[in-house]
Amino acid sequence: MTLNQLRAFALVARLGSLRAAAAVLGISEPAVSSSLAALRLDLGDALVRRSGSGIALTAGGRALADHAQEIVGLADQVRWEVSHAAESAACLRVVATAGFAEHAAGRLLDAFTRRVPVHSGGIDVVVESADDIGSLLQDHAYDVALGSRPPQGTQLEVVPFLRYQRVLVAAPGHPLGQRKQSLPLAALLGEPWFTGPAGVEEFTAESSWLAAAFLASALGVPEIVPLSSETDALAAVRAGEGIMLAFMHIVRAEVTAGSLVVLPVPNTPIAGLWCASTLDHGRASTPARTLQRFVTTAEATAAMLAPGGSRGVARRGSKVHVALWS
Structure with missing residues (x-):
């Protein structure tokens, strides 16, 4: 036989x-x-x-x-x-920008490894700034980048995969949280703006909005207070200590419940876009291209927007090894 x-x-x-x-x-x-x-x-x-x-x-x-x-x-x-043994056994190296890493990376990679279990070497996730992504990929330090779009001009294949919104939130007991009418930008300058450890990331819609709203109008610069994570930043906002540009899909339940308030600020919500970037012209590895395709699927979107579950890493330079399903 x-x-x-x-x-x-x-x-x-x-x-x-x-x-x-x-x-x-x-x-x-x-x-x-x-x-x-x-x-x-x-x-x-x-x-x-x-x-x-x-x-x-x-x-x-x-x-x-x-x-x-x-x-x-x-x-x-x-x-x-x-x-494909040599390729599958190799660890897939992912670099992510801070907001994506903290709020979506873990859930996305959990879903990816369940769907594509052949990458037996596992996945390493490291957080870096969008400004560094292009050079890190070009130097083959990482296979794929997830999160903020890298600067223009780098030789990368960039695939957008998820639109998000940032809103300015405060506690309902905060003085700004009790304002129902549109808030003038000048009223926001006296408050600390809490963020994750990366601050307001460069090359994001948020940084463009801040530049246009405050720097271009010569109002000055808000007081940015980076904390160890955006989760800690939200805790400080809930305590009434300041305000924050938060992801709407993260705070939606609290806004609906009334434990957070979306401030009526001109030109908000801020619409942003997460992208998956690899080397262009076929230079990316097969696992990197597989992940880049997966992030555009409905399954990936549902995983990233789902409440609960593992998330990712928040501190720049830290590394998380994602154990894969067998």
Whole structure:
């Protein structure tokens, strides 16, 4: 009994025709008949018989059909894994910008590793600024970048995958939180603006909005107070200690419940975009391109926006190794 014989029989059993099986395999019909004859001899059963509608399986043929496709499929999987062993065993190196790393990276990579379990080497996630992404990818320090769009001019393939909104929030008991009418920008300057450890990241919609709103109008610069994570920043806002540009999908439940208030500030919400970046012109690794394709799927979007579950890393330069599903 050989793999080729089982492959031929599995197709005959599924298609009900020697001719159809031969066409799929790209061999002659006599070659398919020869494979079946060898199996009959080996197993001591006719396996198939002629019927009015073509070919029917004997009881022994039905028993073999239950296992033949499974055996063929397993052999194909083994062949693929052996041929891609070096690539699959290598760790996939991901660099992420801070906001994405903290709020979405863990859930996304959990979903990715469940869907694509062949990357047995695992995934390392490191947080860096968007300004550094292009050079880090060019230097082959990382395979793929997730989060803020890297600066223009770098030789990267950039795929947008998720739109987000930032809103300015405060505690309902905060003086600004009690204002119902549009707040003038000058009223915001006297308050600390809490952020994650990266501050307001460069090359984001948030940094562009701040520059246009405050620097261009010569109002001055808000007091930016970086904390160890955006989660800690939100805790400080809930305590009434200041305000924060928060992701709307993260604070939506608290806004609905009334434990946070969205401030009525001109030109907000701020619309931003997360992107997946790799080296262009086919220079990216297969795992990197696979992840880049996966992030655009509905499954990935649902994972990133889902409440709860593991998230990621928040501190620049820290590294998290994501254990993969077996």
